[in-house]
Amino acid sequence: MPHSDLHKEKRKKNLAVLAMIGAFIAIIWAVTMIRIAGAS
């Protein structure tokens, strides 16, 4: 897929959204693991 100027302009923002989704998954995973382990 060719990279247009729009892709370049939005690169930082898209990476930030990716990081947020990654962080969300990591948090849910960590919370689930702690809950399963029985911590309050």
Add this chain to the structure above:
Amino acid sequence: MTSTLSQTSDLDIPESTVSDYYALLKPKVMSLVIFTGFAGMWVAPGFDQTHPLLAAVAMLSLAIGAGAAGAINMWFDRDIDAIMNRTKSRPIPMGKINPDEALTFGIVLSIFSVMLMGVAMNWVAAGILAFANLFYVLVYTMWLKRSTPQNIVIGGAAGAFPPMIGWAAITGDITLYPLIMFAIIFMWTPPHFWALSLFANEDYKRAKIPMMTVTAGAHKTKIQMIAYTLILLPITLAPWALGFENTLYGIVACILSGLFLISAIRVYKSNDEETDFREAKIMFGYSVFYLFALFLAIMLI
């Protein structure tokens, strides 16, 4: 494909950056919310047995929830924000963020914060967080702010919920102590905001927001400020009087609240515009320090 992309590039797409979205979350307000929320969590029985990561996630949920409400507030108030000097450099009036994107951002984060709080801690805390967000957006922002001089008195309740949320996150219920912390912030909010509106009065007039300073004038507002700081004093002493905190806390609270009252009296006594502005700014600055210091005393003493 190339022609489609070049057409898209020609569209008027705001040049938003990550920091613009961060500004949409009202980080200064968020810091106060996090701090008072953490204080509520800290004093709650059972905090020391709570997994640190769960406590951190609870704080994150609270911060995101507060930020989300701020983003929706900025979406709704974009017309008046553009008029007021204090707010005209916010991302939406500056044209950096599309209003629809700001609203979507706020709603998504709001739902996310409530879900996260519920999953990580409990649904009582999540419910209060959801209620606080809805109260801030629907009751304060959309209804009271533009319709009554009591806007920040009633609407101030939204900002008073964080210690309750922090407490409920640990215990799963609400007792007298978190209600006292709620009352402290509730009574602190009017003099804090009216100090701001005294030196930003022209802004509020231009935006036609019926702040007390606009509808009743500076003199009556100053009297109200003294009344609220007077009522606040015994409320801040309640944790000591009821045995939740020790005498040292009582002394610290008495000094801090006494100084807050003195600053309100100084504002009342100032009678020309220059000293009015100066004293109001001093009181506003002190009010922020006051709340941080008081909740620090609740936590540490």
